[in-house]
Structure formats: structure tokens, C-alpha cells
Amino acid sequence: MAKKVLITDDTAFMRMTLRNVLEKNGYEIAGEAEDGQQAVDKYGMIKPDLVTMDITMPNMDGITAIKLIMKQDPNAKIVVVSAMGQKALVIEALNSGAKDFIVKPFQPDRIVEALQKVSSTS
Amino acid sequence: MEERKIDSNRLDVLKELANIGVGNAITSLSQLLSGEKVDMDVPAAFLLPLQDVPASLEGEETAVVGVYIEGKGDVNLTILFVLSLESAANLISALLPGSAGDFDEMGISVLTEVGNILTASYLNAISIMTNLQLLPTPPEVAVDMAGAIISTVLAEARVIDDEIVLLKTSLNTRQTRIEGSILILPDAGALEKIFRILGLT
Amino acid sequence: MISMIVDNTEIVKVKIADMAVLKDNGLIITVGLGSCVGICLYDEISRVGGLAHILLAESQQFKSRDGAVNKAKFADTAIPLLLEKMEKFGGKRSRLRSKIAGGSQLFVFKKTNISVGEKNVETVRRTLKKLNIPVVGEDVGGSHGRTMRLYIDSGRVTISTVGKGEIEI
Structure with a gap:
């Protein structure tokens, strides 16, 4: 069965790009969130298998959202997809519970590879 | 207040920071454009009276696209990515296959995301060099006269000292025909901090 | 400001934080x-006209480090200064009429309670009211930039915007 993914990014363009890449590779897009708060809310509702998470977003940033989702579900599988590659931030995201960190702009393969790796672990 | 002295030595350091930062940003833009070569000018660093900042963009009354982002954290910077209308349309259609390059919701979101990626790459480089943490605010896009965009950015970012440090780099691509400028306005306090870290005080 | 003579007419360009x-x-x-x-x-009797371009509303929050204020940056200090200059040219406060433009919100996604532009307009109105100078024409708010022209012989004020031509206020 196709894995369900929740895409989180504040720009419609990036959500569309991620959707295209993931759908092409056999994932089902269960929902899209435009900021951290929406991601937290939608995570609870749709219980996706995987989450992609941007960091710089209005209302609630991605780090805060990761922490809140992990609190809801310690088994949540979140992959950060952000333009911010600063070391301290990557470490903070991983410490907060993210499983991988992809810096934009990305190669489509890199996203697919990361999601495969994360979803194969339980 | 002590007169803010920025000697040529310090301007050189700023240029080098801009060079590496913008170089990083341009690498990201090139990746977005499927590897197309992006050319950039050597960054220029200016110390300008506040009143003359709008004139640093040619044609204050010309309509342009401005993507405005603040880098916040250990130091604060204001970043403005400026594109001609034609270049912005070319950029949108290059990244959105089949699009006519309109400034509709999806078009604006392309510009937002490009601004986000360029700025973040820039800030990532600055962060590595200075060990300072800097996070960008979500980008804001405006399509209007250049003078109005830049003066609004000055007011919004409260960059209103009598003298302003401005770093400017121009970039262009041949195939997709994109021409733009990246303006960086560090807060006065930001410069002091950066200079101190780099051992220049 | 920059002053030049074109066809025997003096044209003065006012920059930001300038008058x-x-x-x-x-x-x-x-x-x-x-x-x-x-x-x-x-002032239509003495035919004295002035224009100020302010960046922000109030000077108090933005004293520079030596305590000095460039009065032309702020609404609450620029308008009294403009008035002072006009009186030197023979303008009379009781005869002055004002026209204002700008104060727009250019960046569409800004999520603040009150925009810098709105705050600026509000403070301009308040300052003019305090000085008993009526506002007789305006083009404020919205989300676009404007260019303002004041013709000294008649007091006519025009506003032009990108793609929308010119209007008189």
C-alpha cells in the first residue's frame, strides 16, 4: 500500500514540487500544511506515515511543529526539507525528533531516498 | 555618537562576506535552474546617506519585483532580491513548466520560494564564516515601483540610520534571461558584531 | 533634495526623509x-508650497545614539519643521491647506496588526490636526506605490502610480 505523506511548506510552489516528486514515486499525498500549526493539526487528523517539514514558515516554525508532533506521536517520521542548512539548526531539528534533513534546493532522488530510508525503519 | 567609520579594509571584508554569501546563493539558483550557469558581478559595498538608498536601484519609478526577507538572530540583516518584471516572469516560467510567467498566486509563490532559498544559502554561508546563527523570516513579495519598494523595506526593517551600509550584487543568466540584484542592509549593530568576530576592531 | 531647471521651471526632487x-x-x-x-x-495667497517625505510615524522611538533626530524622517517632527520653513518663505499657518498621499502596504503577506503605512497616515493626520491645518485632498492606503507632484503656481497636487496613470487630489 502507498505510504501516506503530509507535506508542510509555506509556499504553494514548493508543495506542488514535492507533491509531483512523491506522487511520481508511488507515495500518496494525504495532506498539505502551510505552516507549523496546520502540520500539527493535520498530523492528528490524518495520521500520515511520513511528514516533510519546512523550517521557515509564518505562524509556527518547523522546529516547534516537530516538537509538538513528536509529543503527539513519538513514532512520527518527519523529514525536514528546508533551505536552512546551518549546523546548529540541523542538530536542533534532529534532536527534536526529525529523522533526516534535506537542504533546498534538492535533487528529487535525495527526497525519495530519504523517505524510503525513514519509512523502512520502524 | 562616534562617527561610524568604515574604512576600506572593512568594506573589503563586507565585500568578501557578500561574495561568499551571494556565491552560495547563486549556486542554489543554478541548481534550481537545472544547472544553468548564473553569472554574478563582484559585490559592491557602499556607505550611503539614508536618503540616497532608493537611488541605488536604477529607475526609482520603474516597476520591479521585490522579494524582502529579514535575517534575524545573533545579528540582523535585511535582504532584498530585486528583479525586473520580465526577469521575474522568465524565472516563474523556467520553474513552472507550462506557465506564462504570470504574477498569480502560484507565480508569486515561485518568487517567494526562490527568495527563501537564495537568502537561506546566503545566511548559511555567513553563519559558517562568523559562527553566528541567522534565521530568515518568510519572504514577502511586492510588485511596484523600485523606489516605493526599497523605502518601504527601510521603514519596515527600521533601517533608518543617517548612514546605511549597502551590499549590492547583480546576477544574470543567459538562457533563461534572468537579471536581478541582491541588496543586503546589515543593521549598524550587526556590522560591529561581525567585525569583532573577524578580529577587526 | 535635488534641484534643476527644466524649461525655465525649477523642479525640486524630494528624497526620502527630506523636504x-x-x-x-x-x-x-x-x-x-x-x-x-x-x-x-x-498657501494660495502667498503661493508658497512645501512637500515632505516621511519614513516613519514617531521620532521618539528612534533617537540616534547622540540623541539628535533627523526631523525629516518622522511625521511628528517633519510637519512642524516644514511649517517653519514655509513661514520663512511668507506662508501663513492659518491659510495653509494640506494634501497627503502614500501609507500603503506594499508587501501582501505581512501579518501585522497595523501596518507601518497606516501608522504613518494616522500620525500625519494627528500632527496636522494639532497644527490646525486641514487636509483637503488625499490618496492613502492600498497596496501600491505613488509619486507625488506639487505645482507651486496653482497648488495642484497629482499622484501617479504604476500602470494606473495620474490623478489629481
Whole structure:
């Protein structure tokens, strides 16, 4: 069965790009969130298998959202997809519970590879 | 207040920071454009009276696209990515296959995301060099006269000292025909901090 | 400000945080009012006109480190200063009328309670009211930039915007 993914990014363009890449590779897009708060809310509702998470977003940033989702579900599988590659931030995201960190702009393969790796672990 | 002295030595350091930062940003833009070569000018660093900042963009009354982002954290910077209308349309259609390059919701979101990626790459480089943490605010896009965009950015970012440090780099691509400028306005306090870290005080 | 003579007419360009006053003839222009506000004052008897281009509302929050304030940056200090200059040219406060433009919100996604532009307009109105100078024309708010022109011979004020041509206020 196709894995369900929740895409989180504040720009419609990036959500569309991620959707295209993931759908092409056999994932089902269960929902899209435009900021951290929406991601937290939608995570609870749709219980996706995987989450992609941007960091710089209005209302609630991605780090805060990761922490809140992990609190809801310690088994949540979140992959950060952000333009911010600063070391301290990557470490903070991983410490907060993210499983991988992809810096934009990305190669489509890199996203697919990361999601495969994360979803194969339980 | 002590007169803010920025000697040529310090301007050189700023240029080098801009060079590496913008170089990083341009690498990201090139990746977005499927590897197309992006050319950039050597960054220029200016110390300008506040009143003359709008004139640093040619044609204050010309309509342009401005993507405005603040880098916040250990130091604060204001970043403005400026594109001609034609270049912005070319950029949108290059990244959105089949699009006519309109400034509709999806078009604006392309510009937002490009601004986000360029700025973040820039800030990532600055962060590595200075060990300072800097996070960008979500980008804001405006399509209007250049003078109005830049003066609004000055007011919004409260960059209103009598003298302003401005770093400017121009970039262009041949195939997709994109021409733009990246303006960086560090807060006065930001410069002091950066200079101190780099051992220049 | 920059002053030049074109076809025997003096044209003065007012920059940001800047102001100018002319008498009898000429044109004062300011380009690129976004969240900034342009304030024109005019005395039709003495034909003295002035224009100020302010960036922010109140000077108090923004004293520079030596305590000095560039009065032309702020609504609450620029308008009294413009008035002072106009009186030197023979303008009379009781005869002054004002026209204002700008104060727009250029960046669409800004999520603040009150924009810099709105705050600027509000403070400009309050300052003019305190000085008993009526506002007789305005083009404020919205989300686009403006260029403002004040014709000194008549007191006529025009506003032009990108793609929308020119209007008189």
C-alpha cells in the first residue's frame, strides 16, 4: 500500500514540487500544511506515515511543529526539507525528533531516498 | 555618537562576506535552474546617506519585483532580491513548466520560494564564516515601483540610520534571461558584531 | 533634495526623509511613496508650497545614539519643521491647506496588526490636526506605490502610480 505523506511548506510552489516528486514515486499525498500549526493539526487528523517539514514558515516554525508532533506521536517520521542548512539548526531539528534533513534546493532522488530510508525503519 | 567609520579594509571584508554569501546563493539558483550557469558581478559595498538608498536601484519609478526577507538572530540583516518584471516572469516560467510567467498566486509563490532559498544559502554561508546563527523570516513579495519598494523595506526593517551600509550584487543568466540584484542592509549593530568576530576592531 | 531647471521651471526632487519649499513657481516631486507618506502644504495667497517625505510615524522611538533626530524622517517632527520653513518663505499657518498621499502596504503577506503605512497616515493626520491645518485632498492606503507632484503656481497636487496613470487630489 502507498505510504501516506503530509507535506508542510509555506509556499504553494514548493508543495506542488514535492507533491509531483512523491506522487511520481508511488507515495500518496494525504495532506498539505502551510505552516507549523496546520502540520500539527493535520498530523492528528490524518495520521500520515511520513511528514516533510519546512523550517521557515509564518505562524509556527518547523522546529516547534516537530516538537509538538513528536509529543503527539513519538513514532512520527518527519523529514525536514528546508533551505536552512546551518549546523546548529540541523542538530536542533534532529534532536527534536526529525529523522533526516534535506537542504533546498534538492535533487528529487535525495527526497525519495530519504523517505524510503525513514519509512523502512520502524 | 562616534562617527561610524568604515574604512576600506572593512568594506573589503563586507565585500568578501557578500561574495561568499551571494556565491552560495547563486549556486542554489543554478541548481534550481537545472544547472544553468548564473553569472554574478563582484559585490559592491557602499556607505550611503539614508536618503540616497532608493537611488541605488536604477529607475526609482520603474516597476520591479521585490522579494524582502529579514535575517534575524545573533545579528540582523535585511535582504532584498530585486528583479525586473520580465526577469521575474522568465524565472516563474523556467520553474513552472507550462506557465506564462504570470504574477498569480502560484507565480508569486515561485518568487517567494526562490527568495527563501537564495537568502537561506546566503545566511548559511555567513553563519559558517562568523559562527553566528541567522534565521530568515518568510519572504514577502511586492510588485511596484523600485523606489516605493526599497523605502518601504527601510521603514519596515527600521533601517533608518543617517548612514546605511549597502551590499549590492547583480546576477544574470543567459538562457533563461534572468537579471536581478541582491541588496543586503546589515543593521549598524550587526556590522560591529561581525567585525569583532573577524578580529577587526 | 535635488534641484534643476527644466524649461525655465525649477523642479525640486524630494528624497526620502527630506523636504523642500518653493514660492510662486516650480514643481516639487517625490518618487516612490510606499509605506512612506508625502505631505504637501500650500498657501494660495502667498503661493508658497512645501512637500515632505516621511519614513516613519514617531521620532521618539528612534533617537540616534547622540540623541539628535533627523526631523525629516518622522511625521511628528517633519510637519512642524516644514511649517517653519514655509513661514520663512511668507506662508501663513492659518491659510495653509494640506494634501497627503502614500501609507500603503506594499508587501501582501505581512501579518501585522497595523501596518507601518497606516501608522504613518494616522500620525500625519494627528500632527496636522494639532497644527490646525486641514487636509483637503488625499490618496492613502492600498497596496501600491505613488509619486507625488506639487505645482507651486496653482497648488495642484497629482499622484501617479504604476500602470494606473495620474490623478489629481
